[in-house]
Amino acid sequence: MTVELLRNAVRPYAWGSRTTIAELLGRPVPSPHPEAELWMGAHPGDPSHVVGPDGVERSLLDVVEADPVGQLGTRCAGRWGGRLPFLLKILAAEEPLSMQAHPSAEQAAEGYAREERAGIPRDAANRNYPDPTAKPELVCALTEFHALAGFRDPQRTVKLLRAIDTPGLTKYTELLAAQPDPDGLRALFTTWITLPQPALDELLPEVLDACVLHVKDHGEFDTECRTVLELGESHPRDAGVLAALLLNRLTLSAGEAIFLPAGNLHLYLHGTAVEILANSDNILRCGLTPKHVDVPELLRVVDFACGDMPVLSGEPEGRTSVYRTDAPEFELSRIEWADGDRDEVTLAGTGPEILLCTAGELLLCAEDGTKVELRRGESVWQPASDPAVRVRPVGSGAAHLFRATAGTCTE
Structure with a gap:
């Protein structure tokens, strides 16, 4: 091993x-x-x-x-x-x-x-x-x-912009309302991110003041406005604060x-x-x-596809949850043991792997009897040439293990 x-x-x-x-x-x-x-x-x-x-x-x-x-x-x-x-x-x-x-x-x-x-x-x-x-x-x-992450549905963004409408913001709101699709988002994003500094210095304070009022009134877009205000405080005079209004806000x-x-x-x-x-x-x-x-250069690579950002919970396979994507470079899975659960899990070697313990303490056992203890915050390297290893919690409390591998299409 x-x-x-x-x-x-x-x-x-x-x-x-x-x-x-x-x-x-x-x-x-x-x-x-x-x-x-x-x-x-x-x-x-x-x-x-x-x-x-x-x-x-x-x-x-x-x-x-x-x-x-x-x-x-x-x-x-x-x-x-x-x-x-x-x-x-x-x-x-x-x-x-x-x-x-x-x-x-x-x-x-x-x-x-x-x-x-x-x-x-x-x-x-x-x-x-x-x-x-x-x-x-x-x-x-x-x-x-x-x-x-990702551009919000333009119709929803138009509703947000109208909720914080200011004299300086109206023309941009109507620009997107007239073309609520990826091309309209591209036009608005490009306009905002390339605004001359004097124009930005005039528009941004208006928008931030409108966000303050929306938060005080407990408006529908309270979370989005709070985020814009936090970014505006950290990065005054930055066009990225306006761009943040166009993205999905996720928790x-x-x-x-x-x-x-x-x-x-x-x-x-x-x-x-x-x-x-x-x-x-x-x-x-x-x-x-x-x-x-x-x-x-960023405008050359940005994808203006829009809509809700998918949130993954992992596909269950026993006590393992696998986060499948179309990325050929990697695959991530999560294995969890509840407090008192000491079942052993066999990890069949499918290629190079890094195993990371984020809770509890784990024992890794090889076929030849070799054992490695893995504590919270610790990780191990498992090369492709290794046989399968068996993993189980030790000690008390819950245990969590993340397993990083190369994408399944490469092995």
Whole structure:
């Protein structure tokens, strides 16, 4: 058995929490600085390290590169050029992230080639495409998790805009009302996100004042208006605050997830979640961030399809819930044991896997009798060459395990 514990990197972005990841890992709380993401995988920027029985650590990136077929399996290694195709994260958002979208595989390949020809260094701050791959992602809530994702039905958005109508807003409301479809959304979004600063400085305060009145009156769109007010306070004079009026406002309960395919415009607001995504750094931002913003390029990749954002609860398979998507890079599943439940679950090897414990304590047993204990916040790497392992809770209380694998179409 070559299942090995992982030592994972913590990313200290400013929007992170000073308690969530530290508490998960059993470290002193609060942490000295915000901790936003715990990375599990073989990302070149911050790979996990596998911890051998002798305590010696090796970069998971080096382990995979030294034996791609043994670690990933023949099909996965061939499909992804010897790269682990997914990255698993714990996301701890204390403050909103940037408003962003990710490219399709074709858009990423074209953008990467274009920037390579232009000679833009891959680590440059203004680089949009540091790699030639797509970046779909799925986020599954561990706590109540708040997000903006996908364009709301235009008819519903027209109702919202009319509920907070101001003299400066009316013409934009009627623009969408005259064409309540993806083309109308594209026209309004493009107009707002490219407004000259003087025009934005005139319109945005009107909109924020109208949102305050709507909240005071306990209006129908109270949650949406509160979100816009929070974003306006954090990012004054930013066109992304207006754009937030066009997106679905979501509150996920623990265990619920959303899948963000190529082109989906989104913004994570607050909460803790498990996130799985393609192993890529391609992000196009349009606002609400001090990082590089490239509105023209974002407009090339944004998908203006509209309607309610699907919320996934996972397809039940025994005590396992599987979050199926059309992403070939990954699949995420969740296994739960209630307090007092000690049933054993067999995980048949289907390819490279990362197993993450988010509650309780688990015991992993191999066919040869080897055992690995997995505590809350800990994760293990299981290469494709491993046989099935058996997992069961130990100790008291409930236990939760997330299982990240390559997409089923690759193995």
